[in-house]
Structures are given as C-alpha cells and as structure tokens.
Amino acid sequence: MAVMRSAVLAFALSGLLQLPMAGAQQPFITVASTTSTEQSGLFKHLLPVFEKKTGIRVRVVAQGTGQALDMGRRGDADVVFVHDRVAEEKFLAEGFGVQRFEVMYNDFVLVGPKSDPAKIAGGRNIIEAYKKIAAAAAPFASRGDKSGTHAAELRLWKMAGIDPQTGKGGWYRETGSGMGPTLNTASAMNAYAFTDRGTWLSFRNRGDLVVVVEGDRQLFNQYGIMLVNPAKHPHVKKDLGQAFVDWVISAEGQKVIADYKIGTDQLFFPNAKR
Amino acid sequence: MLPLELQELTFTAGGAQIIRGISARIEAGPRSVILGPNGAGKSVLMRLCHGLLTPSSGRIVWHGAHGGKSVDMRRHQAMVFQRPVMLRRSALANVMYGLKLAGKSRSQAELRAMDVLEVVGLAQHAQRPARVLSGGEQQRLALARAWALGPDVLFLDEPTANLDPASTQDIEHIINAIHASGTKIIMTTHNLGQARRLGDEILFISNGRLMEHTPIDRFFKAPTSAEAASFIKGEIPWQ
Amino acid sequence: MNSLGEAFTAAWRLIAGFDAELAQVVGLSLQVSLTAVVIATLIGLPVGAMIAVERFRGRQALIVLLNALMGLPPVVVGLLVYLLLSRAGPLGSLGILFTPTAMVIAQAILITPIIAALSRQTLEDAWREYDEQLRSLGARRITAGMTLIWDTRFSLLTIVLAGFGRAVAEVGAVMIVGGNIDGVTRVMTTAIALETSKGDLPLALGLGIVLLTLVIVLNALAAVIREMALRRYG
Numbered sequence A: 001m002a003v004m005r006s007a008v009l010a011f012a013l014s015g016l017l018q019l020p021m022a023g024a025q026q027p028f029i030t031v032a033s034t035t036s037t038e039q040s041g042l043f044k045h046l047l048p049v050f051e052k053k054t055g056i057r058v059r060v061v062a063q064g065t066g067q068a069l070d071m072g073r074r075g076d077a078d079v080v081f082v083h084d085r086v087a088e089e090k091f092l093a094e095g096f097g098v099q100r101f102e103v104m105y106n107d108f109v110l111v112g113p114k115s116d117p118a119k120i121a122g123g124r125n126i127i128e129a130y131k132k133i134a135a136a137a138a139p140f141a142s143r144g145d146k147s148g149t150h151a152a153e154l155r156l157w158k159m160a161g162i163d164p165q166t167g168k169g170g171w172y173r174e175t176g177s178g179m180g181p182t183l184n185t186a187s188a189m190n191a192y193a194f195t196d197r198g199t200w201l202s203f204r205n206r207g208d209l210v211v212v213v214e215g216d217r218q219l220f221n222q223y224g225i226m227l228v229n230p231a232k233h234p235h236v237k238k239d240l241g242q243a244f245v246d247w248v249i250s251a252e253g254q255k256v257i258a259d260y261k262i263g264t265d266q267l268f269f270p271n272a273k274r
Numbered sequence B: 001m002l003p004l005e006l007q008e009l010t011f012t013a014g015g016a017q018i019i020r021g022i023s024a025r026i027e028a029g030p031r032s033v034i035l036g037p038n039g040a041g042k043s044v045l046m047r048l049c050h051g052l053l054t055p056s057s058g059r060i061v062w063h064g065a066h067g068g069k070s071v072d073m074r075r076h077q078a079m080v081f082q083r084p085v086m087l088r089r090s091a092l093a094n095v096m097y098g099l100k101l102a103g104k105s106r107s108q109a110e111l112r113a114m115d116v117l118e119v120v121g122l123a124q125h126a127q128r129p130a131r132v133l134s135g136g137e138q139q140r141l142a143l144a145r146a147w148a149l150g151p152d153v154l155f156l157d158e159p160t161a162n163l164d165p166a167s168t169q170d171i172e173h174i175i176n177a178i179h180a181s182g183t184k185i186i187m188t189t190h191n192l193g194q195a196r197r198l199g200d201e202i203l204f205i206s207n208g209r210l211m212e213h214t215p216i217d218r219f220f221k222a223p224t225s226a227e228a229a230s231f232i233k234g235e236i237p238w239q
Numbered sequence C: 001m002n003s004l005g006e007a008f009t010a011a012w013r014l015i016a017g018f019d020a021e022l023a024q025v026v027g028l029s030l031q032v033s034l035t036a037v038v039i040a041t042l043i044g045l046p047v048g049a050m051i052a053v054e055r056f057r058g059r060q061a062l063i064v065l066l067n068a069l070m071g072l073p074p075v076v077v078g079l080l081v082y083l084l085l086s087r088a089g090p091l092g093s094l095g096i097l098f099t100p101t102a103m104v105i106a107q108a109i110l111i112t113p114i115i116a117a118l119s120r121q122t123l124e125d126a127w128r129e130y131d132e133q134l135r136s137l138g139a140r141r142i143t144a145g146m147t148l149i150w151d152t153r154f155s156l157l158t159i160v161l162a163g164f165g166r167a168v169a170e171v172g173a174v175m176i177v178g179g180n181i182d183g184v185t186r187v188m189t190t191a192i193a194l195e196t197s198k199g200d201l202p203l204a205l206g207l208g209i210v211l212l213t214l215v216i217v218l219n220a221l222a223a224v225i226r227e228m229a230l231r232r233y234g
Helices: A002-021 A035-039 A042-054 A065-074 A085-093 A126-136 A148-159 A179-189 A197-202 A238-248 A251-259 B042-050 B091-101 B106-119 B135-148 B165-180 B192-198 B216-221 B226-238 C003-016 C020-053 C059-069 C074-085 C100-136 C141-151 C153-169 C172-178 C188-197 C201-233
Strands: A028-034 A057-063 A079-082 A097-113 A140-142 A172-174 A192-196 A209-213 A220-228 B004-013 B016-026 B032-035 B057-062 B077-080 B153-157 B184-189 B201-206 B209-215
Touching (some): A028 A035, A028 A065, A035 A042, A035 A197, A085 A148, A097 A148, A097 A179, A097 A251, A179 A192, A179 A209, A179 C188, A220 A238, B016 B042, B016 B057, B016 B201, B032 B042, B032 B192, B042 B077, B042 B184, B077 B135, B135 B165, B165 B192, B192 B216, B209 B226, C020 C059, C020 C100, C020 C141, C020 C188, C059 C100, C074 C100, C100 C141, C141 C153, C153 C201, C172 C188
Parallel strands (some): A140 A192, B077 B153
Antiparallel strands (some): A079 A220, A097 A209
16 A cells, blocks of 8 residues: 555656656747647648757647737747737737738638528528528527637628627527537537638538538638747747748748648648748 | 542533532542443543543642643543544554654654553554454553553543453453552443442542542442432342 | 447547557646646645644634535636736746646646545544544644544545546646647647547547546546455454
8 A cells, every 4th residue: 555655656746847847858839829720630730840840849729819819918829820810910010929921821611501591502602691691590600709710700790781699699609619619519500600611621520511602702711920029028939939930931831731631622722922 | 640639620511511510539549430320421520530621610630730731741641432443553553653642762662562462462463453353352452552651540431331241351450450550540430340340449420420439348338329329229230 | 320339439449559649648647637636635635634623713614615616617727827827927937838737736726625625524524533532642633633644544545536536537727728739738638628629529539438447447446445455454
C-alpha cells in the first residue's frame, strides 16, 4: 500500500515538474484561429511543413473569429488567423494588429435538408434563398457566436432586408456554438445552416443535409493573418510570429494551402498579394 | 498527583442534569470502584475526572492544583473505555502510539510496548492488526496501551462489559497486576460481583448523586442509603 | 441508427491499435488529472480534517460553502483561471495560459472543494468515534487529525478517486484554459468535444468509451486495494 501510494505520488509529482517544461526546448508560437481552419484539417496539413522548415512549433487555439480576436486583444496569442474582414480591420484600427495580410479564401455554402421546405435547392442567389427561408419560416440554425461565419451570415440577412431576430424562438435558432455543433444541430432538426465549405466537407454527421445554395459571389470567404502588435503586448514573439506570417503568404506556404484536399475537393484557395 | 478532590461537581448536558453536586476525596492506594445502576452518571463522572468533559460547576482538584484540563495533568492519567477504539494499525503500533505522543523515541516506545504486550499476553499478536483481534484481546490491548504510559491513575470505564467470563477473568487479573505495580485504579462497574472482587472502596452513585463512599466490607454489610440497599438486594440473585 | 455499434467498433479499434497520438492524449489526461488530484488532496484533506476536528465561529457556514462549491461549474472555473492567467490578467506574466500547468490549476480548483467536503464528512464521523480515545492518549488536534486521516485512508482513497473522476471527465475548464492545442493541451475530453464538432460521433463516442474504461480500471484497482486492506487491517 505504502509503496503504491508513493509510486502514484512520485508519478504525479514528476508530472507536475515536467509540465511547465513541455515543449519548452522547442520555440513555439500561439496562433488564435478559427474552428473552420482547425476542423477542416488544414492545420494538420500545413503546420508540419512549416515546423520542419523553421523548427518553430505552432500551437493553435481554435475558436470563433470574435473570440480569436479577443484572445489577440488580451495578448494571449502571437498571431491571429481569422476570416471576418470587418472585425479584422477594427482590430487593426484599435492598434492590436501590426498589418493584415490576405492569405486565402474559400466559400460559404447554404446546407439544408433534402426535403427542402423553402424550395431553394439548386439556386445560386443566396439573398433570394434567405428571403424564401424567412417567408416559409423554415428552420434555420445559426451559430449565434460572433464568429466570422456568424458575421457573414448576419450581413447576408441584412442585405436581404430581414431581421432574423423576429424569427427567434421560432424558425431562427441560435446554437451559440461552433460550426460543427451547429451542423450537428441542423442535422438533427433538419434545419438550414450557413457554413464554410471546409468544415462542411470534413463534417461527418450530415444526416439528411445537402448543399442547397452555392456559387454566389456574396459567399466569398476571405481569410486574413496578423501579427499581434508587440507595442501593445511586449511579450509577443515578434520574430517567430512574423516568420509564420511571412511563410504562410510566401510562394511555398501558398502552394501547401492549395495542395490540401479532401478527396478531390480543394478546400482553400490561396490569394495572398505579395 | 493524588489525592483527587471533587468539589460540588455538577454537569448538565442538553438541559438534563447528569451530575448533581458530587463532592469526594479519592486517596492514593485503594482500588476505587464507582458503582451504580445504568444511567446513574458513572461514566460521565469518570470523564469529568479524566478531563474529557468540563464540569458545569464545581472543581476538580488534583493534589492541590486546579482543573483536569491541561494535557500535562493528563500525562499522569490514562483511561480504558468500555468500547476502546483500536487504531487501524498493528497491536504493537497501537501501544506505541500513546508512548510516542508522550515523547518517547521510537526505539524506547517499541521496547516499552513489547514489555506490556508480554505482560497482557499479547506478545505473539504484536504485529497483527488490532482490529482483527477478538473482543477480549482488544480490551487487553487497550489496557496495555494505557498501562504502557505508566500513569499514576488509571481510569477504567466498565472494562469487562460485553466480555465472556474467561476474558473477564483475564482483564481482572491484569487490573490487579497494574494495581500491584503502584498505579491507582479508579473504575466503574454496574456488576456487584466485579465490585466485590476488585474494589477496596466503593463510591455508590445513583441519579447523579454520590450516595455512599465507604470501604468495600461496610458497603455490602451495612449500606447506609436505601438506594444502595435495594441495588445490592436487586442485583444479588443474578450474581 | 447504428452509431452505438460504430462507436464500440471505433473504441475497440482505438484500444487495439493503440496509436501514438491517442497514447499521448491519454497520457496527458492522466498526467494533468493525477497531478490536480494530488494537489487538491494535499490542500483539501487538511482543510477537511481541520473542519472535522476544530470547532470555530463560521464553521457551519464554511461547511455549507464547501458543499456548494462541490457543484462548481467547470466552465466558470475555467473562465476564472483564464482571466487570471491571461496576459491581460493579474498572473499573465507567468505565461502559463494554454499549458498543461494551467489545466492542472483549473482542475485542482475544481476538485479541492470536493475532496475537502467529502473528507470532512468521513473524518467527522470517525472523529466522533475517536475523539475521547485520542484526547485521553494525549493527542493534540493536529496529531489527532493526522491519525484520523491515516485510519480512514481507505475511505479517503474512494473520495480521492471521486475527485480524480470528476477531473478527468470535465471538459469545460480544460477547454478554456488549455485551448485544446493539438499535441500540447489536448486531453481525452477536449478531443471528444473536437470530434463531436467535426460530426464524427462514432469516433467521439469511441474516445468516450476509452476514457470510461480507464476510469473503471482505476476504480476497480482501488476497490481491490480497499478490499484487501480491509481484510488485512479490519
């Protein structure tokens, strides 16, 4: 018994001692990014190449764009890699970012049940589709979490001249969670949902959901990357973070992004201006 | 340390008066037996003397000094309970526990503990867990644990209640040996036979009052209180 | 719906083909939660013992508070620790947000009240039995407390395991303060949450089954120890 106890204690204590040192041998940066990039599997494809080249480990904390930018504001990340141009520019204007670089884009799609209660399947006009959903009061699952996707969704409602809050509690349902959980909810409720294509392609629990609207110019989804301003947060790993930013928008980084596919589908389209 | 003087002792708990003004002077030497029916207040009186309870009024005076509160006073006393608590460790470690608290080194404690275990006939069980010993063995171990401390006064609260006759005989034998070694014995019992066998003097308690404090012979031959007389009479047929 | 069947298949595949990534996630789960439980025990047990043995003003209020804190939502603890450890927070300069250390802190905060409150109950029951005997033998409060802890060690082991179970199973706190960083702070529960997000429910449930199996094995081990010890020590 005593031996057992001390063994457990020793194990736990040794764990405690090792914890702060985990990965300390290797330089690393913390990147605040979005669930869409993490869950689509892009980082698993992208980061090992960068790490192999530079020896810099990238630790990704994946949240909604709103939360990710807040992480940058608090100084808890070195780099933010998100997709909400308006919010990103606000972040820059507040002085939390150094400079914003466009990295890549993909597109949003509207998914919905095969039964298609709003009769919008196959359409290419997202604004029209939104109007029909509201008119039919067909169930619609929204992120409701201030993420980039949520922001894009809300902009489209505005362009359609509809205040979805009037359908709140009825056909418009805010899940207040990430893209995956929202798709799970939509799948369970046979609701329409607005999602980025990357998450959709890697999403497994589709149930009856299919893509109903895609290809509208309005569905363009731009990703940007910024180094958190060391002037605001002196501990930011300026050089390592900048190295990551530079590499992502370099010819090599862009090619790695373009190479990422699920099956035959390319998920992200690099478009950095250099 | 002795004599022990009780001055107008009372004790009240939860509104009920359990000890109702007891004064007595207990001298060194004779084995004192606190006798009385169940619920008379014997155990409470003993806990007051040992300092486990604080009197509601009155004083307990040891050899002129006040109170049984301080740990130092208690170092010279020990107590064996009706249902002694066996610590979850070996018999030897149970005896060593009190000795180490009394400031003995480990090796001193072990030597002393083995000695007393030998005397109470538990030496061969020294390494066994105390809780797996029989009831009689546990009570002998409790005696050893108390005795090992070398107290001037040893309190025993119904030490043989719930024991079979053979175990009772063992215990009484050990109590006499402790007495013979010079330790003052103060014990409670409701058993007249045991009082007769072990007592030199009787403190008869009834309903929280001290009714008699007399040498053993006079108590049984000529009880002065009606309560004692009827207690003796009532109990005799079963002895 | 055949998800449950798929889940068990997935769980079996995970266990049978114990790959390095899973091993790392499981290892980190154990490391973080065991460390947290050791810290919580080192703090919670003495606190529980103190409350069990001492009588002081506000004791009852403290017991009520501890019992209430047993139901502390992990997300709230996570948020508090996050705000403390964030660069913009009071302990930001430590730079330990999004590390296993932060997860240990959050879990330790979460389960210390559990260990303190439950051990208080156990020790107080024991104290009722031991009080007079220990005082008679001349034990002072601290010694008495330690004796109680040692003598109830097998019951306390169950309590510690309950704390461990809570720590290893919670997701809210470690998700926030750890960030679920692949290879750094990803543990069983956050991995499950991630797979759920990806809609890979069988894999998520499979991971859940692996986690459950681990907890069951640990508890069975403790039960065996306890049983053997009770038979031996009475």
